[in-house]
Amino acid sequence: MKMRNVLLFALAVLLLAALAGCAPTENADANTTPQQTQNTSVNRPDTDRSGNPITLPDQVDSIISMAPSATQTLLDLGMKDKLIAVDTYSAMYFGLEDLPTFDMMEPDTEQMAVLGADLIFTTGMSASSGADPFKPLRDISVCVADIPSASSIETMLEDTRFIAACVGAQETCESLIAQFQEELDQLSDIGAGIQDRKRVVVEIACAPDIYTAGSGTFMQEMLTVIGAENIFADQEGFVAVTEESVITLNPDVILTMVDYVEDPVAEILGRTGWEHVTAVANGDVYLVNTNAVSLPNLHVIDGMKQMAKMIYPEAYAEIENPFAGEAAA
Structure with missing residues (x-):
């Protein structure tokens, strides 16, 4: 490590x-x-x-x-x-x-x-x-x-x-926020039009001690804007969850921001007992940029773009991936 x-x-x-x-x-x-x-x-x-x-x-x-x-x-x-x-x-x-x-x-x-x-x-x-x-x-x-x-x-x-x-630096700030808002509105407009919403979990820490985001967090808001459903939206804040609870809720997509194992995507795909989870069975497990989804500032827009393209590649085809060609973490 x-x-x-x-x-x-x-x-x-x-x-x-x-x-x-x-x-x-x-x-x-x-x-x-x-x-x-x-x-x-x-x-x-x-x-x-x-x-x-x-x-x-x-x-x-x-x-x-x-x-x-x-x-x-x-x-x-x-x-x-x-x-x-x-x-x-x-x-x-x-x-x-x-x-x-x-x-x-x-x-x-x-x-x-x-x-x-x-x-x-x-x-x-x-x-x-x-x-x-x-x-x-x-x-x-x-x-x-x-x-x-x-x-x-x-x-x-x-x-x-x-x-x-x-x-x-108020003038520079308002220019940055205007750009952020324009990009946020674009993502929100696309997200609002998605009919078949995918169910998602974001892993902050991996098994056996899985840690994820619930309601009342900016990560929940990020998922909502792009038209995804958080499988743990009924829980408040950032919470520890069991492998069994994730398997039972059966997410369509698993996003991981874990960067302390060599290959976090492979780790998830290889978990014993997870082979029938929809996300694992379909290979819809992705590594997101840790900073862009954890640092609370205007750069979360980049994290949202990346997540949107991973979850709904067709709907967000015209949105540029800010991390294309780069290591996700």
């Missing part, structure tokens, strides 16, 4: 588990929109996405990002030159190994303070133990902006606008 793949898998599971809510919050509602929290006199946020009060410096020239989803958004917004440090996963995912890195789960806040960043973006994952590791930075008036993992596409858009407002 390659260590890189172990880390990628661990991150994916942690990202999804974080949706249950572990972000540090001092007062306001974590789902408050950027429009509601902005200081209208300067059109900049005065609370973060967890509801904590923040005071942004007049000019943001140096940024630390402690979440891959936020890092990718900052790169999309053209902020690469302002990044002075990132979490280890961001460095690995996005070719930022030259920057100082911090452990997302045990960040060295003393060293962060030495770097003197104008703004630090964090995620509730860092507070999964129950304590806020960034409190020492907040106590010395460092601007720390927390963004809980999004549970819906709409929340992703709000998070993107929040990040853009913090760094003064």
Whole structure:
């Protein structure tokens, strides 16, 4: 087992588990929109996405990002030159190994303070133990902006606008969101017209400890938009399920985002007792791009395109596969 793949898998599971809510919050509602929290006199946020009060410096020239989803958004917004440090996963995912890195789960806040960043973006994952590791930075008036993992596409858009407002990139942000919305509408229009809807399961972790997505998750929303039915939509959040339950529900398609086994598709196709599952019998088992279906930002549109073409290749024939010719994970 390659260590890189172990880390990628661990991150994916942690990202999804974080949706249950572990972000540090001092007062306001974590789902408050950027429009509601902005200081209208300067059109900049005065609370973060967890509801904590923040005071942004007049000019943001140096940024630390402690979440891959936020890092990718900052790169999309053209902020690469302002990044002075990132979490280890961001460095690995996005070719930022030259920057100082911090452990997302045990960040060295003393060293962060030495770097003197104008703004630090964090995620509730860092507070999964129950304590806020960034409190020492907040106590010395460092601007720390927390963004809980999004549970819906709409929340992703709000998070993107929040990040853009913090760094003064609203115009670029709205252009990106307009493109995202256009592509989302295209997928939604096709999905709405699908009559014979296929029943799907997405494996986040493979047998014997299968982990998947239920309702109240952005992954559920992704499947709904493209016209697929999640066989575990009756369950809430991200859940562990048994092999027997998957076999009994008999999915038409199995999607896996597992990248910690050598050949996850072959592993599923070779499972004992699964040979009569429709997806296995028909060979409708596919590996999806892990980042595109697990990082809650605008790049989920690429994951949706890939899933759509795997599940309904004819209906989505005119949609370009963003990962054509690439390894899925």
